[in-house]
Structures are given as C-alpha cells and as structure tokens.
Amino acid sequence: MLGVAAIIAISNSLGYLLPAIIGLESMGVPSPGETALVAAAILASQGKLQIWLVILIGIASAIAGDNLGYWLGRELGREVLERPGPFHRRRVAAIEGGDAFFRKHGPKAVFFARWIALVRFAAAWLAGINKMRFKEFFFWNALGGITWGITYGLVGYFGGQAAAHVLERAGVVGAIVLGVLVVGGLVFWKIRERRSANRAESSSRRDRDPANTS
Secondary structure (H helix, E strand, O other), X not given: OOOHHHHHHOHHHOOOHHHHHHHHHHHOOXXXXXXXXXXXXXXXXXXXXXXXXXXXXXXXXXXHHHHHHHXXXXXXXXXXXXXXXXXXXXXXXXXXXXXXXXXXXXHHHHHHHOOOHHHHHHHHHHHHHOOOOHHHHHHHHHHHHHHHHHHHHHHHHXXXXXXXXXXXXXXXXXXXXXXXXXXHHHHHHHHHHHHXXXXXXXXXXXXXXXXXXX
16 A cells, blocks of 8 residues: 555646545545545645645545445445355345344444545445445435544644654554644634734723823
8 A cells, every 4th residue: 555655756646636536445446545635635735735625525535435335335236245156145144244233333334434444445335235224324424524534634734744654653543633633723723813812902902092091
C-alpha cells in the first residue's frame, strides 16, 4: 500500500482526483482511500488545493462508492453466493449468519466500518447482500462518511506530515484522537479570539464615553 509521502510525490497530476480515490475503495476496489484523503489535505495545507473542496469530494466519493457497492451486493451478491458449486453450504450459512447480524447490528456495522481500513471496502457489499434496508443503510453510511471525511481531512490539513506519522503508527484511534485535539484547539482559539474582541470593543466604548473623559 502506498504511503502518504509516496502519494504526495505523484499527486501533481492528480489534483482533486486524489480524494476521489476513496470512491474506488468504497466500491470494493483495493485502493489507498484513507491515505489519499490525508495526502490531499496535506496538499491543501500547502496551498495547492482547497481544504473544503478536498473534504467535500472525499465525503461525496465515500458515500457514492458505498452506495454503488451496496446496490451491486444487493442485486448480484446473493445470487453469486447461492449458486451451486464448491463450498455452497458454507456460503449459504454465511449469508444466513450475515442476515441475522445485520438485523441486529446493521447501523453500528455500517457506521464504524468506515473507520476500519480492512472492513471498509466490504461493508457496503455485505449490507447489500444481506438486504439491509436502504434508507437505514444510507443514513448510517452518510453519517459515517461525513464524520470520517471531516476528521481525516482536518487531521491532514492541520497535522501535516505529523498526521501521516500518526496514521502509520496508531491507525484510526490515533487519527481520531488527533482530530479531536485539532477541533478542540480550533474551538478554544475561536473562543479566546471572540473574548479578546469583546474586551477590546468594551474598552473602546469606555474610552469614547464622555462621562469617562470629563
């Protein structure tokens, strides 16, 4: 699997196609989707791309790819797995077990699969194969895609190469922690900035008050 640095090195010809790689991964094609999003966000931090557009394309690609994978699994997956042939009984048993699993844990599985690299590419197919209700799938998949895209986009944008190191060493847990720290830091900075502006405005009003100058 290509690392962040390798993808950045070949990214000049890709541009905004870089986060679109996520769509391939979501459809079930082995691709460095997560790494591509972080690499695109790092490029945005260098002024080569717009971070809001990187995140938007990443989210849209994730949701679109997952939905295509869902419908392919729903329309074709079960038929393929139920065909007579080698391991037929095991395949049928796997489908039955999957049906029970998605009835009980479908929403959680779809949401958290987006955050687990080795599960992400197969979750949409499995949801479709096991006939998870589309409205339910779409909601939890979109929620997972949006939160994942924003978190990894901000991690790459504000963390830079350090974000790549976190992803390589700590995986999803480290990325989530770093994302929370980044967002928390931004909120804290905004609050301090607003309070400073309010204090400056209050001081300015006092200076202009005739009662204070008499």
